[in-house]
Amino acid sequence: MQEIPHIPVLYREVLEAFAPCSDGWVVDCTMGYGGHSSLLLENNPAISLIGIDQDPTAIAFSSKRLEPFGKRVEIRQGRFSEVASETIAQFGDKICGILADIGVSSLQLDQRERGFSYESDTLDMRMNPNAVLSAYEVVNEYSQSALESILREYGEVTNSRKVAETIVQRRPFASAKELSNAIFHLMPKGKKIHPSTLVMQAIRIEVNDELGELTRLLDAIEASKIKKLRVAIITFHSLEDRIVKNRFSKWSKNCICPDDAMRCTCGNNHAIGKTITKKPLCAADDELRANSRSRSAKLRIFEIRRD
Known part of the structure; x- marks a missing residue:
């Protein structure tokens, strides 16, 4: 039996974030040792999952850990911004969720x-x-x-x-x-x-190039034509969280006219969805006691709904 080396942070909050994904594919951009991936597959029996990681050790471990889920899992190796962009282009509206845990794994x-x-x-x-x-x-x-x-x-x-x-x-x-x-x-x-x-x-x-990777992932999601999508990003320090917060804010704005504009001339219809978490979700007390590395974790969730 495999020894599980990594406790996924905010696991309950992640499961709740993707509860609306009743079918389709969830892309775990930072699969690591399969913690979030395995929980999502167990709790959402109708979804399939694409796991991405650039670490060969993580790929080998998760390939074995997720093997019981059979054809519901596809694992891809590479930088997550590049592979996620390719995956979005390939699967399009079949993707119902995108998860990224922007941190270093315990192992x-x-x-x-x-x-x-x-x-x-x-x-x-x-x-x-x-x-x-x-x-x-x-x-x-x-x-x-x-x-x-x-x-x-x-x-x-x-x-x-x-x-x-x-x-x-x-x-x-x-x-x-x-x-x-x-x-x-x-x-x-x-x-x-x-x-x-x-x-x-x-x-x-x-x-x-962690901040560049995160930015390019958000660029790929923004440029996609996916009509309905849950995006959940876990960050571990203020620089990452600020990037996600600002991007989600941009995505939720209908009006993109300059702040000093006398009146709206942009059409006031530029929002691609809504921010689900007005404030980031943090670990509950019991998780903090069980996993001290969760103390810095923040989860923000956005729901894309394009006409």
């Missing part, structure tokens, strides 16, 4: 050889182990100004200039642990997260 974090943790003995952080760019190149080869920009924009590190300067002065680094120890004294203390977390987050986002 990726726990496998120190993957280099995601500040305790790792490597400096990697690639979700796709075959990708060219790794954390090693970012940390040891990027200019000080580029590092400062990444730390400020992706990690919201308040003293990004000093941290970037320290990294450049003390590199090369061979491991995430070594990097974390070098900058530990510069990071704010007293928070619930490890002081180096935001720096590691910033580097990981750069390595995997």
